[in-house]
Amino acid sequence: MQREATAARLLKISAANSYDPGVDIDWDAPLDGERMYAPEHRLSLYGTPLWDSLTPGQRVELSKHEVASIASIGIWFEMLLMRMLLRHITDQDPRSGHVRYALTEIGDECRHSIMFGRMIEAFGAPAYRPHAVDRALGKYLGATAGGVQIFAAALIAEEILDALQREAMADDSLQPLVRMVSRIHVVEEARHIRFARDELARQVARAGKPMLWYSQVMVGRAAYTVTRSLIHPDAYRSAGLDPQAARAAAWRNPRFRETLRWAGDRVTTYLDELGLVRGPARALWRAAALIPD
Template sequence: MARVLQPKDRDKTAERLLDSSMRNSYDPDVDIDWDAPLVEGKSFMPEERVSLYGTALWDRLSPEQRLELTKHEIGSITSVGLWTEIVLMQLLARYAADLDPRSPHTHYALTEIGDETRHAIMFGKAIGRLGLPAYGPPRVVRTPAKLFGALIGGPAMFASVLVVEETTDRLQRSMLDDERIQPMIRMINRIHVVEEARHVRYAREELVRGVGSLGRRALELHRLVTAVVAHTVVNVLVHPAVYRAVGLDPREARAVALANPHHHETRRWMAEKIVPFLTEVGMIGGPSERIWQKAHLL
């Protein structure tokens, strides 16, 4: 694929993405009716993608409890998504600081920061509108992530961004035309999917350009960083406290979810697009591939 991509092509891609951003972007304050009532009985995510689906604990839940769990799980995923958007903004700002300010490539990086700012606000409003806690990742993840945001760049940065964006994108795309899902959730997903498609194109091309210049030892380091990010993110998407909201013991329910074969399959399904790409360009392989397997992404 893109072993043929050259740095000079960056501006051509950026010009297309800037044009698309000008023609096809959203304003969540205008395009989402935040005052519209939720539709009674509609779910907040597909039940078959809930972490406990297919287990004895799931079978014990009433329809009302299952509906409530979909709300809290999507709220947890959204909280983590909001946090990763902010980390991405930090990475992009540091990346753009070293670029030529006259370049369309730089202009698109700055445009993407603007997109991510709107997305973070949109996610925050959604969590508040649903009356949910700001679950997010635990401190044990937030603290080293600050170091990641300050130090990591190059292929590991772009690969990590792609892991986060493309796994959640798969879940969001599955809800766009699903009439079982709350209209507000579907509109949020539509906005995010349309705008993230540009971000994915930008990151994929830059990853391909960067990975070809890595020596063997550097490649293994970038692979390791990416694998650790992937493992960490998928493991914090569902906060244990979501289970307490439906009367379950968080420790027991999390243990059941982590051992749930159906949940493992959902993780692999979410990663179906990004894993082959990262494998093709050489960012999955070597000793760190075991981390992907432990995360049930391979």
């Protein structure tokens, strides 16, 4: 069975190539006050008049809080994914490779959430929580999501973050801590993405039209939540900016919207091929800046 073959391959990769962030990262290494935390051209305000008004030190501070915000939302999504994966496998055969790999992935996500939390702490930054409406929707999704919604939502969050981190880990001008955290996450998320893509294709093939229509709406809302939650308004406040004015400038910024489309291109294309970026839900994808206006 293809599902079991995929699980066996991913379990072998997991056994050979996994990290322990508590050991593999030097958490005591000092941060460099002059290094950026993310490539400046990926920051939400880059290219705006507000960006031009910032000093080099303010730009570094903004980059720190944007990365802390993205890591915070990453933790929230990983916790949501863990709940959904546990629901997905609860009634399945625990002897199967599929269940073993899902539990292995949950273990990976536990370490990732701890790693992101320690990184935020090392920055001296706060943890940025999603809006109350998004937290409520997350609870609903965690309690009700079926296979299509579980794996499509997982891919949206995983692949957008993966694109940003692949670029960051290769940029030797950035903070070494950010680069190492990005490298660990990219290596381990690669197998999570493979698992989710394969399982999503199976779930879509089995779903009827009513479920696909419902999934289009829920997946579109998940895409909207991901991109709109990446940079919390309080991250701008922490960097010394007016949060409402800075957020408005970011969402008007064509460079930031292009960054979101770039980061989401692979997953948006894949979900569109599966028929999940269709109908009225496309308005949510446009509002998420993942497809052109």
